[in-house]
Structures are given as structure tokens and as C-alpha cells.
Amino acid sequence: MKKIISLSLILKIFIVSAQEKEIKILNSENNKPISYANIKFLKSKKGTFSDDKGIFLINNNVTDSLLISVLGFEDKILSVSKIKDTIFLNTKIITLKEITLSNKKIEYGYFKKNGKFIRSALNRVIVAMYIPNENKKNEYITHLHYRIKKFGNELSTVRPHLLSVNKLTKNPNKEILNENIVIDINEKNKILSIDITDKNINFPKEGIFVALEWVGNTKNLGFGYSKLTDNNNSHYAVLTSLEFKKNIWVPLTPKKEDKTIAHFGITTKQSE
Structure with a gap:
């Protein structure tokens, strides 16, 4: 009896494995894997993403097309039936203008504040914090900061x-x-600072959203936050679960009178 059950289990595993195939997403220039690429099924509107090795699984019986997108690469649409085992993405060509920055740095945001932490329990969460450009000058963003x-x-x-x-x-x-x-x-506790000086990104006069996406293990990471202490309602955090059916930005706190700020920020320098 045990042998029959074991054989039945093996057959089920074999059938499921045969229905799925492993696809790897690679950079067309150097054949390196592209981790955490967004993969959207255009008909069903469902989605997934590649793992840290650029790999994802797909059912052979699916009759759909995929939209594959990831920052820094050109989007690609492919029919599932035409996908073999590897997908190559081309990098986006971005021309940067030469700029000279002053030595004086300016900090915006709340990344140095003390406060509580919101622990994420959702998969593929992105939290964004609006940073207004209070100086309205020609500044370039040199660093991103996240508590x-x-x-x-x-x-x-x-x-x-x-x-x-x-x-x-x-x-x-x-x-x-x-x-x-x-x-x-x-x-366990840190301010994550990322140097993006070489990207030559201008700080728009209408402000900008600094955001952080949870792409790996989402249950063990949280971000600092606190209640808004001034009267400027333009400072607020918003969150989306990045579900392809509901790609909607919603306030982190539903009550209008209970504004919340995420402990995110930026450093800028003025151009000479």
C-alpha cells in the first residue's frame, strides 16, 4: 500500500514538473541574470517576478503573452508559446549631460527622525514619500536615504x-x-544611503517621490515613520501592493486628519 501511495505521489510531482518550465532573464550585453524583473500576463492580468538569479517558472499550458519590464532595460512582450528557456533584455541607452556641482549639500526629508517602524507583511510592496522642492533652485539629487x-x-x-x-x-x-x-x-537598524550622483537627476521644482520596493523577503523588513507635525499636507507616505489588477496608490493612513510621514529623504547639490 505504501509503495502504491509513494508511486502515485511521484507521478503527481512528475506531471506538475512537466507542466512547468524554468525561464531565465538575461542582460543581452553580458549574459548576466536580471533579478526581480516584473512579469505581467497580458490577458489574465496576473503577475510574478524573477528571483535573484533571474529565474521564474511558467506553465506550458498557458496561452497568453508576457510583458517583462525592469528598470534600466527596454520592455519586452513575448507570446508564451514562443519562449524557450532564455529571454534577453536590451539595456536602455540614456545620454547624460555634463554638469558641475557645488560642494554645498542640502538635505530634504525625515530620514534622521526617531519614531516607530511599520513592519511589512505584504509581497512586492512599494512605499513612496513625497519630498517638496522648497528652494525651487536648480539642484541635482546626489543621495537617497531610507531609515x-x-x-x-x-x-x-x-x-x-x-x-x-x-x-x-x-x-x-x-x-x-x-x-x-x-x-x-x-x-538590523540602519539608514540606507545610496549614491546616485553619477545619474545627473535634477530635483524637479514640483518635488519628487522617494520610494522603496520590497522585492525579496518582505516579512522581515520595516521602515521608519511618524505622524506629521507641521501643517503641510503635501508631506505624506503612500503605499501600493503593486498588484497588476490594482496598481493604485493609497494613503498609508486612511484618516485624512492622521497624516503619516515615512522616514525617507534625499541630499542635493546645486549646479554651478
Whole structure:
């Protein structure tokens, strides 16, 4: 009886394995894996993402097309039936203008504040914090800052974002950073600072959203936050679960009178 059950279990595992195939996403220039690429099924609207080795699984019986997108690379649409075992993505060509920056740095945001931590329990979460340009001068962003906390010993992985401001809704809009930067978090308490000086990103006069995406183990990482202490309602944190069916930005706290700020920030320098 045990042999029959074991044989039946083996057959089920074999059938499931035969229905799925392993796909690897690679950089077309150097054949390196592209980690945490977003993968959207265009008909079903479902989604997944590649792992840290650029690998994801797909069912052979799916009759759909995939949209593959990741920062720093050109989007690609492929029919599932035409995918073999490897997908190559081309890097985006971005021309940077030469600028000279002053030595004086300016800090914006709340990354040096003390406060509580919100622990994430959702997969593929992105939290964004609006940073207004109070000086309205010609400044360039040199560093991104995030006050975060790691719970437990498991590795957590994040991806930074910079997003423009939608002039109508005032919510996050288009990606500005345009590079797939993935960072493993090992320390339990820290301010994560990322140098983006070489990206030559201008600080828009309408402000910018500094965002952080949880792409690896999401249950063991949180971000610093506190209640708003001034009367400027433009300072607030928003969150989306990045579900392809509901890619909607919502306030971190639903009550309008209970504004919350995430402990994110930026450093800028003026151009000479």
C-alpha cells in the first residue's frame, strides 16, 4: 500500500514538473541574470517576478503573452508559446549631460527622525514619500536615504525608486531613476544611503517621490515613520501592493486628519 501511495505521489510531482518550465532573464550585453524583473500576463492580468538569479517558472499550458519590464532595460512582450528557456533584455541607452556641482549639500526629508517602524507583511510592496522642492533652485539629487529596520536573521532585499509627481492627482507618476538597483539588507537598524550622483537627476521644482520596493523577503523588513507635525499636507507616505489588477496608490493612513510621514529623504547639490 505504501509503495502504491509513494508511486502515485511521484507521478503527481512528475506531471506538475512537466507542466512547468524554468525561464531565465538575461542582460543581452553580458549574459548576466536580471533579478526581480516584473512579469505581467497580458490577458489574465496576473503577475510574478524573477528571483535573484533571474529565474521564474511558467506553465506550458498557458496561452497568453508576457510583458517583462525592469528598470534600466527596454520592455519586452513575448507570446508564451514562443519562449524557450532564455529571454534577453536590451539595456536602455540614456545620454547624460555634463554638469558641475557645488560642494554645498542640502538635505530634504525625515530620514534622521526617531519614531516607530511599520513592519511589512505584504509581497512586492512599494512605499513612496513625497519630498517638496522648497528652494525651487536648480539642484541635482546626489543621495537617497531610507531609515529601515530588519527583523530576524533572514536576508531582505529592496529596490530604490524615484518617481515624478502627477500634476493632476499629485500621486507618484513616472520612474525617474531608470536603473535596476537591488540591495540586500543585512544590518538590523540602519539608514540606507545610496549614491546616485553619477545619474545627473535634477530635483524637479514640483518635488519628487522617494520610494522603496520590497522585492525579496518582505516579512522581515520595516521602515521608519511618524505622524506629521507641521501643517503641510503635501508631506505624506503612500503605499501600493503593486498588484497588476490594482496598481493604485493609497494613503498609508486612511484618516485624512492622521497624516503619516515615512522616514525617507534625499541630499542635493546645486549646479554651478
